[in-house]
Amino acid sequence: MLTIRRLFRFSMIAVVLCAGGVGERARGNGPTEAIDFETQVVPILTRFGCNAGACHGAAIGRRGFKLSLFGSRPVDDQIAIVQELEGRRVNLDRPTQSLLLRKATETMEHGGGERFDDASPAYAILERWIAQGGKRLQRRQLTDLAVTPTNVLLKKTDDSVAVSVVARFDDGSTQDVTDVTSLTSDDSESVSIDRDSNRLTVHRRGEHVVIARYLDRVQAIRLGIPLGTQQLDPSTRDGRPGSVVDRWIDGKLRQLRIPASPRADDHEFARRVWLDLTGHLPSPDRLDAFVADRSDDKRRRLIDRLLKTDQFAAYWALKWANLLGIDSKSLQPEGSQAYHGWLTESFRQDSPWNASALAMLTASGDGYVDGSVNFLRSGNGPDGLAELATRVFMGVRLRCANCHDHPLDHWTQDDYHGLAAIFAKLKRGRVVSTSTRGEVTHPVTGQPALARIPGTRDLSADDDGRMEFARWVTAPSNPYFARAAVNRIWAQLMGRGLIDPVDDIRATNPASHPELLDALADEFIAGGFRFRPIIRLVCNSDAYGRTSQTRPANQSDSVYYSHFLPRGLEAEVVAGAIADVTGVDIVYGADDQRDAIRLTDNRMDSETLDILGRCDREAACETPALSSGSLAKVLHFLNGDLLNRRLDDRQGRLTKWLQTYPDDFTLMETLYKQTLSRPLNDSERRYWAEQFDLATESGGRWRDRQTRQMFFADAFWGLLTSETFLTNH
Template sequence: MMPSGRPDRHDHRPRKCVTTAARNRRQPNPSSEFRPPQPLTMPHLRHLLVCLATTFVCVATADEASPDETTSSEAINLQGSGAARIDFENDVLPRLTRHGCNGGACHGAAAGRGGFKLSLYGGDPDADFDQIVRNLGGRRINLNDAELSLLIRKPTETVEHGGGAVLSEADAQQLIAWIDQGAPRTPQRQLQRVQVDPTRHVAPAAGHSVSLRTTAIYQDGSQRDVTDQTIFSSADPSAVRIEPLSGTATVLRAGRHVVIARYWNRVVPVELIGAHDNSPISPDERAADNFIDQEVIEALATLRLPPSGPADDAVFLRRLSLDLTGRLPTPEQTLRFLLDTRPDKRDRLLNRLLDGEAFNEYWTLQLATLLRLRPRGDDPEGAHVYHDWLAQQLRDRRGYDAIARSLLLSGGDTHVIGPANFYRMADGPRQQAELFSEVLMASRLRCANCHNHPLDRWTQDDYHGLAAIFATLQTGREVRPNPDGYVVHPRTLEPATPRLPGQQDLPTDRADVRVALADWLIDPDNPYFAKAMVNRLWQRMMGRGLVEPVDDFRATNPATHPRLLQRLADDFVAHGYDLRHTLRQIAQTQTYARSADATSANRNDQAFYSHRLRRPLDAEVLADAISDVLGVAETYGDQPIGTRAVALLDPSTESETLDVLGRCDRTSSCATPSASAGGLTQQLHRFNGDMLNQRIAVSGGRLDGLLDQSTPPEEIIQTFYLAALCRQPTERERRHWNEQLNRLSSSADRRTFLEDLVWGLLSCEEFVTNH
């Protein structure tokens, strides 16, 4: 007889196995699992509510994309209790992640579930070990009989479990073996990185499958296949079907698709390309004399997407004018450009637009929107000074790196020092950290407030360490150092240590940690700063970012053209972070000058620039365009008559027109167009609202002036075509309008007809989009 107590390690009697039948013999949930709630202070309660909301936002995509959590691979090379030791970090936590136990919808939520809280996707192994082994009086594991551990009985549903049975027999036996070994914590080897093969695959046709394999690579140089412990999820299940047990991905349709592989707390993107059924691109179509066209055409060739032809001069003139100045050219400017026969007239146009004051005015609006510049409270003076400072930076052609450095290191009276107002656009150090990361790094660090980011590299230490840098400032009208300022790290409940995101902690005795932050940010080797800005410039010119949304840089949201993004960033840095230089580089390409008319072969492409994307005009640009075409100025609050919408400093300036058109209120950077922009409300106002109807024939407007001068109707039609669409009517359009005019006998009827024509031009898609 063996003595009572823990079984002998060499006892080879048959062990009990947690079977499906055993799971069906449910027992009530042990009362010992309940822990009385501890009293919460109001600051802790507020933080918990924020964390709960943030958790659901940050992990919704990951949870929805997860495969069926009740299945797992049975092909586990199970080691018996006398075999190699099982590692908590490299064996136990990955299995909990694989089955969703530490996901945001289960025990990985900010408040945990059922009294059991794990870190999201195993991001904090130390805390998870304490929860599993030490908390609840150590009752979650049973070292005397591992199979009686709550860690085993609940996920196998031997006792009642809200999540049902989620562990397979093999997974359960692996956890049992770990407990039998004494539930050790010390890792045997440190995970260095996770590799998925292939990382990029081109499927020759729909229905093609590829097997994905995950390899864990450790610091000691060892490797092992962990495919069976990896979750593979498709960003678009209708485009890629995943077999969770085998790791096989089947491409269901043409295009570029991303599959996310999650092993433990690491995520790796896999790019699957489904080629179209078109003929290969000919050598002539592939000719390019600049790196932008080379990269775009190479991607199109891989996808077998033939590009559309070039846009004509009229389309190019309108497109470039709107992109660089936010203004339509006048009818006179349009005619001169169309009649110009010089071969370099497009380059001449580009130079004129980049050098004009209209460029400074429009791109001041772009920077103001990006930086969320707006008056705070009843103190508009600082915003005026800030706006004027930004405009002057553009006039002086100051590099974007110098602008960013001035923003970060600024201080003093915000009514005098424009860039100091950067610190008044957020309501505290944590909000300032989020503003910094989204605007200057294009990274959504806010998801690391309450837990490590589920889809990116950012940790809670990164988030609160960055906030700790901004806590060293006292903000208000006067921005000044506050050496005693700090933020509390919610995990340690101690003051957070200032930290460069993703890098290292900063010495706490440093005089001004903002200098270290600025130096790191604008360093040429910084992986975010230059890429973030050139991606925004690309979006403004091309209608879509190489990374989209433009403020969501992360490994699991890869660029459509990663080499192009890197080359654009390198070129931007090499030319002194000059905004005009990069805009010029883009505008001089075949890619930018491509027609918006899609072909039957490329009409489904929305990401690879085989044709120009049609983009709704921004609210301010469309409002100004309507005023220019009608010759009737819009009124904005108490601003002087004639003030342009793009020049408005305050995004809350009273204007029904801008509200209808969906303007950005600058509480965010409006990286994604407003839902109201181009929506039903806007269309109804265009069709039947005062925005157009009360201004088309108003006295002193363009139509009224032309009629007063007895201008022939055919000439009036041509003038409005040039003013609104920057082109002459086509022959078919001329015949149609002449037929309509010939049916009218009175001047009153002709006037009504011309009013309707102008209304039609201002309501058509060709006018309200940049194409």
């Protein structure tokens, strides 16, 4: 006699067979309709983790059974399931005895445990496919995937929302594929997923992401619960018109009920924008003049003025030299100098970024003469060039598709090795030229890889691969090029990318403010792919102009720009600031260069820059770290020659100030303006008054000049080693 449980299972299978599939709503899918391997079997393998990187989707598979990662190569998967091991994984005569089903239901020992039971719709589909001969039929192809919702704001913790996923195919059919869509939370403790009801429950305040994956389509589902409990006043701008930046930043803050910090005062703003646009501190005279200016548009005018300086071009060339990895070790000092000079001139002229990218990708000639040629001399072989090109121009980590298809994106090994094949036909000595020969081997086929535009199409032998790729990647319609550029500009000015990290743009790493990213990309394209309009737009925004001082209700925010995010400074900037404020130059190389920002040879011997942690351009440096640096840097600051010699120098500024300012508070005020670009505040003034009383004799007299000099040298040293001095805030 059949048990009640077995009767229930048989009835469930019968229901599924009559419905034609898991959640099937497609037309004409009766019980005799053939199972489509790619759109019905592969999703089951993905949904239950069989082809994940931790299971049989690993590069070497598991226990002799290898599937393509997330079903990216269904042809190979069908062969692995049906033909390998002499077909032992499926039993075409007795499907229920197939290893594929017995392992998944753990009626036979399985290292991965039970994936589903024999009463499940997934089991019914697989059993039916095996009974039909385990063939790789292709009845249809996926054309669109609709996930609902994609962005939802819930009211309180433990609220939930149901997910629905509907696939559309090229035969005109639609199918509810929710049950075979993989749903993965970025933090399982913050968002739990009930697969019986396909409901997502949020347990923590803030925004969280769940990734939905069906076949090669991935969609981020953003779930949020306001961080604050107080409804914010929607009119936070005092009637002033908001920029495109503040429209989306302020909207998100109101949505999440995060109060914004107030506007930075003039001293804080001036220091910030001078460092961001020139890499130098403002001189006290310029700082005082800016603060004394009472005009409403003085910040806008300052930004415009700094953007036109030669210092702007030099500093932003340094930023992008670090990003591009301009390395004199591989390019030789002459090539590095030409490349750096070309990049500096591009920023000086505000050259369109699409034109610069096109030049770098298609250049040929002498790298010592034409700086743009050196992009193609960079990178470690064709593979390295493919990785560099996609990282810089697309913000994409294509290297993740080298050994296997990208585990979190749609890039395949065909894309990776196909792009490398485009660069394989280059002769890359001092002179770059195109050869008729050169290839890379595809690791899967063992044959020469076909030249390919990533994610798009294979190229013919007659195509100019570099030109085809360059035109594709720089086109206004390219979904990556403009977004990657503005995302980097935003990160360089705001301390964090809208997509972070900035070189990892993908659907499974969504932007914190997707509408703002799209709006900035549109502005970039409309403005002719020029950097300055975007930099100007960001620097003039309220978001950029906020103080870095937090409020109790926003101090944990590091994503939504309720306050300015402090950032580390490049080693070259710190070195220049130390030299400027102490009045003792740091000299570099035989040419007696005194501005480290303008150095073109990143391998030039400099203990100072090594101590301060200059970028090792063998690995790109997107933005400087906020941390205080290495132990060597800390120890050198504690008792090293870098600072001590400059504080004791007879020609240094401290020596001169000690003579010029007999009043102790005037001298201390001078130290603060030189280093922190602001005067003493009230609490600091009280603190130093106490310290003066302790250090001096009765009547406030110093014992001798040496005692006073040592006191102020210690105070100066403390300011130069403070986090406030070493960061942009």
